[in-house]
Amino acid sequence: MSRLISILHKIEDALLVSLLMLMIGLAVFQIVLRNGFDAGMVWADPLVRVLVLWLGLIGAMVASRTDNHISIDIVSKYLCARLKRVTTLLVYLFTTIVCALMTWHSARFVIMEKADGMLAFFSVPIWICELVIPFAFGIITIRYALFFMENLIRIFTPLPLKHS
Amino acid sequence: MTFTIIGLLIVFALMGAPLFTVIIAAAMYGFHLSEIDLSVMAIELYRIADTPILLALPLFTFAGYILGESNTSQRLVTLTRAFLGWMPGGLAIVAFVVCALFTAFTGASGVTIVAMGALLYPALTQAGYTDRFSLGLVTTSGSLGLLLPPSLPLILYGIIAQQMNGGEQVSIENLFLAGLFPALLMIVMLSAWSVWANRGNQVPLIRFSVRNCLLALKAAGWEVPLPLFVFFGIYSGYFAVSEAAAVTAMYVLVVEVLIYREIPLKKLPGIIRESMVMVGGILLILGVSLALTNYLIDVEAPMKLFKFCETFVSSKLVFLILLNIFLLILGAMLDIFSAIIIMVPLMLPVALEYGVHPVHLGIIFLANMQIGYFTPPVGMNLFIASYRFNKPIVEIYRATIPFMLVLLLSVLIITYWPQLSLFLIS
Amino acid sequence: QALTIKIATISPEGSMWMEKMREGASKVARTTDNRVKFKFYPGGVMGNDKAVLRKIRINQLQGGALMSGSLSSFFPGNQIYAQPMKFKSQEEVDYVRRHMDEYIIKGLDDAGFVCFTLMGGGFAYIMSKSPVASIADLKACKIWVPDNDTMTVDSMECFGISPFALPLADVRTGLQSGLIDTVGTSPVGAVVLQWHTEIKYMTNLPLLYLYAVFAIDKKTFNKISPDDQKVVSEIMDRSLKEIDRLNREDNIKAIDALKKQGIKLINPSKEQMDEWLAAAAIASQKMIDDGNLPKNSADKVDALLEQYRKNQ
Numbered sequence: 001m002s003r004l005i006s007i008l009h010k011i012e013d014a015l016l017v018s019l020l021m022l023m024i025g026l027a028v029f030q031i032v033l034r035n036g037f038d039a040g041m042v043w044a045d046p047l048v049r050v051l052v053l054w055l056g057l058i059g060a061m062v063a064s065r066t067d068n069h070i071s072i073d074i075v076s077k078y079l080c081a082r083l084k085r086v087t088t089l090l091v092y093l094f095t096t097i098v099c100a101l102m103t104w105h106s107a108r109f110v111i112m113e114k115a116d117g118m119l120a121f122f123s124v125p126i127w128i129c130e131l132v133i134p135f136a137f138g139i140i141t142i143r144y145a146l147f148f149m150e151n152l153i154r155i156f157t158p159l160p161l162k163h164s
Numbered sequence: 165m166t167f168t169i170i171g172l173l174i175v176f177a178l179m180g181a182p183l184f185t186v187i188i189a190a191a192m193y194g195f196h197l198s199e200i201d202l203s204v205m206a207i208e209l210y211r212i213a214d215t216p217i218l219l220a221l222p223l224f225t226f227a228g229y230i231l232g233e234s235n236t237s238q239r240l241v242t243l244t245r246a247f248l249g250w251m252p253g254g255l256a257i258v259a260f261v262v263c264a265l266f267t268a269f270t271g272a273s274g275v276t277i278v279a280m281g282a283l284l285y286p287a288l289t290q291a292g293y294t295d296r297f298s299l300g301l302v303t304t305s306g307s308l309g310l311l312l313p314p315s316l317p318l319i320l321y322g323i324i325a326q327q328m329n330g331g332e333q334v335s336i337e338n339l340f341l342a343g344l345f346p347a348l349l350m351i352v353m354l355s356a357w358s359v360w361a362n363r364g365n366q367v368p369l370i371r372f373s374v375r376n377c378l379l380a381l382k383a384a385g386w387e388v389p390l391p392l393f394v395f396f397g398i399y400s401g402y403f404a405v406s407e408a409a410a411v412t413a414m415y416v417l418v419v420e421v422l423i424y425r426e427i428p429l430k431k432l433p434g435i436i437r438e439s440m441v442m443v444g445g446i447l448l449i450l451g452v453s454l455a456l457t458n459y460l461i462d463v464e465a466p467m468k469l470f471k472f473c474e475t476f477v478s479s480k481l482v483f484l485i486l487l488n489i490f491l492l493i494l495g496a497m498l499d500i501f502s503a504i505i506i507m508v509p510l511m512l513p514v515a516l517e518y519g520v521h522p523v524h525l526g527i528i529f530l531a532n533m534q535i536g537y538f539t540p541p542v543g544m545n546l547f548i549a550s551y552r553f554n555k556p557i558v559e560i561y562r563a564t565i566p567f568m569l570v571l572l573l574s575v576l577i578i579t580y581w582p583q584l585s586l587f588l589i590s
Numbered sequence: 591q592a593l594t595i596k597i598a599t600i601s602p603e604g605s606m607w608m609e610k611m612r613e614g615a616s617k618v619a620r621t622t623d624n625r626v627k628f629k630f631y632p633g634g635v636m637g638n639d640k641a642v643l644r645k646i647r648i649n650q651l652q653g654g655a656l657m658s659g660s661l662s663s664f665f666p667g668n669q670i671y672a673q674p675m676k677f678k679s680q681e682e683v684d685y686v687r688r689h690m691d692e693y694i695i696k697g698l699d700d701a702g703f704v705c706f707t708l709m710g711g712g713f714a715y716i717m718s719k720s721p722v723a724s725i726a727d728l729k730a731c732k733i734w735v736p737d738n739d740t741m742t743v744d745s746m747e748c749f750g751i752s753p754f755a756l757p758l759a760d761v762r763t764g765l766q767s768g769l770i771d772t773v774g775t776s777p778v779g780a781v782v783l784q785w786h787t788e789i790k791y792m793t794n795l796p797l798l799y800l801y802a803v804f805a806i807d808k809k810t811f812n813k814i815s816p817d818d819q820k821v822v823s824e825i826m827d828r829s830l831k832e833i834d835r836l837n838r839e840d841n842i843k844a845i846d847a848l849k850k851q852g853i854k855l856i857n858p859s860k861e862q863m864d865e866w867l868a869a870a871a872i873a874s875q876k877m878i879d880d881g882n883l884p885k886n887s888a889d890k891v892d893a894l895l896e897q898y899r900k901n902q
């Protein structure tokens with residue numbers, strides 16, 4: 001299990017690095033072509049825009065590894081340890097459900113788009129570019145489901161006694 | 165029922181649920197009420213790939229992270245000291261200028277306090293400024309420069325305003341121009357106050373030396389052109405904003421990794437990951453907020469909000485005062501990116517009805533947010549400074565308050581003198 | 591029972607298009623005793639045409655005022671007017687439209703969109719900072735195309751041009767700064783978007799005939815009772831025809847405004863003209879070969895034009 005997770009982490013990291021480098025390279029190459037040779041690659045602009053979406057969503061996937069998303073965490077500072085466990089558990093449950101719904105509906109969207117058969121650039125269909133949405137939300141759902149389980153287990157194990 | 169749900173969502177947000185899930189839940193609930201198929205969420209999210217200017221976001225963020233990881237801050241301080249250190253209050257002015265420049269590139273993510281503060285705080289105290297003054301200055305400077313190009317919040321405001329039918333006048337280029345003089349006003353007012361506050365204090369001045377200037381210039385030779393070519397590249401028409409971002413990212417990568425060799429190749433994947441995690445966080449909130457905004461437009465919420473405001477607020481002036489108060493509170497509670505993404509769609513249509521120029525609104529918005537960064541009790545930079553300089557938070561509060569008052573005054577000027585922002589963009 | 595039809599468009603609030611559409615809508619509501627109502631989302635708040643079509647599919651929206659090209663994947667035949675340099679004058683367009691509009695409206699109806707009448711937007715012209723008379727002149731320019739418009743990009747490539755895609759909002763600053771120096775747009779477009787202050791020349795050669803459609807999802811339209819359908823069609827037909835007519839007047843006024851602004855018309859020579867037309871013919875052929883345009887209807891347009899030109 002933990003090997004599987006570390007492989008997934010490596011894949012995510014490698015994707016982030018290569019997609020970002022591809023994005024920078026393509027964008028700069030376009031500028032050189034346009035200013036130096038009055039030429040350009042028509043497919044480069046839509047591809048780069050799709051890369052923004054991919055980078056963003058994979059970045060969001062990676063953020064959920066450590067539950068590192070932007071949030072307003074004001075209340076929990078003032079809660080006792082026991083209550084805090086409960087709120088954390090509830091928050092993980094809420095996040096899991098919302099992300100699962102999002103995965104389901106974006107998967108439906110991709111299936112509809114596949115039926116439409118529109119092209120993004122070259123002969124790459126749009127639905128392939130959109131596939132990242134259900135995929136990323138699927139992974140985020142799984143990660144928060146695991147956080148939830150972990151905390152559920154912990155809540156039923158007694159607090160460790162403090163030895164001094 | 166609806167109020168119960170809204171209440172529940174607010175409770176979840178305050179308990180620390182990721183903001184994007186709260187927004188998704190709110191949008192889905194709304195669309196569900198309107199009997200609209202929920203795959204609309206993905207349609208809206210995919211609009212990210214239909215917005216060319218968003219390319220600037222990952223590229224400038226990446227460039228900012230690279231600059232934050234290398235010794236750019238040190239070279240920048242040496243350089244500015246060599247040029248401005250001879251003036252009375254020189255070192256304070258140095259601090260304001262370098263922090264503003266650094267923040268413009270690194271996006272006010274707290275990097276400025278961590279990187280610049282480490283250099284400037286000891287330098288200021290050693291030069292004879294009081295501890296409290298130095299602390300306040302460094303904490304305040306952490307968000308200075310939000311109005312200078314290519315600041316990410318400014319770009320983000322432009323993107324959202326364009327989506328909101330703010331018209332073509334809210335181009336990123338116009339926002340960059342509009343921010344210049346308000347930012348300058350803030351720096352000048354802060355500098356003037358610093359000189360006045362230390363008038364009885366014998367701070368030794370650094371003697372101006374051409375040799376030192378040349379040495380500092382040479383050391384930072386690869387970094388000095390950066391702000392220049394971003395700004396002039398965009399305005400001379402050589403680059404579009406997103407292209408300037410690409411060139412900056414490439415340039416910074418080559419300079420810091422290959423020329424200065426301050427970032428080993430091994431560290432690069434980690435930096436990329438961190439910067440893209442931040443980009444992912446912002447883009448995800450942006451994407452799902454597009455959906456929530458879409459729902460609010462569907463039910464004509466901005467119009468209803470305006471009608472509601474109209475019964476209390478009769479004039480533009482009163483509206484602007486209330487806007488300032490609201491934004492200051494918002495800025496202290498929410499991080500700047502979420503605040504822009506969530507509030508601008510609601511606020512812009514209302515402000516337009518009161519006759520506020522959309523570009524001016526952007527400047528007002530960010531100027532207030534900038535103060536929100538160090539508004540007690542919860543401004544983010546207060547905590548970062550407390551942590552970084554190992555001082556109790558109350559001491560940081562006390563140190564920043566005079567600076568905050570000066571900036572409040574400048575925000576009032578910026579708010580009620582639109583021409584200061586708008587005269588460059590005709 | 592009451593039916594609300596939600597329509598999205600990129601036309602800004604306050605524009606003549608919006609005024610006329612709202613006028614028609616309120617007349618429809620009055621005549622049908624509020625059984626049929628329209629609700630508008632102007633200014634592109636629902637996203638570009640692609641996003642609008644997706645929202646029509648899931649029934650968040652029931653229609654849109656769309657550029658004709660956006661519907662070409664549903665009915666390629668609607669691109670017969672979008673062939674580059676096919677028409678020499680508005681009169682030629684009028685003649686062909688009299689015979690072919692019905693074909694497009696019928697085709698879109700079969701594809702699931704009720705469109706009433708088409709709204710002509712006049713010709714797009716090449717407008718530039720330096721004079722463009724020949725293809726070689728154009729090749730030396732930095733020319734703008736709307737992003738997300740593969741059709742235009744494809745036809746540009748037939749002239750050997752690789753254009754520069756920018757969102758509409760960035761074009762004016764792009765012109766100001768020199769990032770681009772050439773645009774293809776209608777005279778009205780140039781004036782409304784304030785591009786005309788940045789350009790100096792207009793090539794006197796109709797580049798492309800532009801038109802838009804007011805498309806309603808047919809499933810929704812069929813929910814209206816037959817009597818009310820007739821009312822809606824009649825009233826909207828009248829409003830859209832009014833837009834069509836006003837567009838034409840506005841374009842004539844806009845050309846005057848351009849001339850007043852000091853913009854010079856460039857007239858290509860006979861040889862240059864032949865060169866343009868030869869390249870344009872290749873572009874049309876490519877549209878047919880790529881399956882973006884049905885051959886028989888393109889031939890029909892050619893035949894109509896020949897007939898018209900003979901009678902002149």
Ligand code: NA
Pocket residue numbers: 272273274499500501
């Ligand atoms: Na931040």
Ligand code: NA
Pocket residue numbers: 495496497498499500536537543544
């Ligand atoms: Na803040």
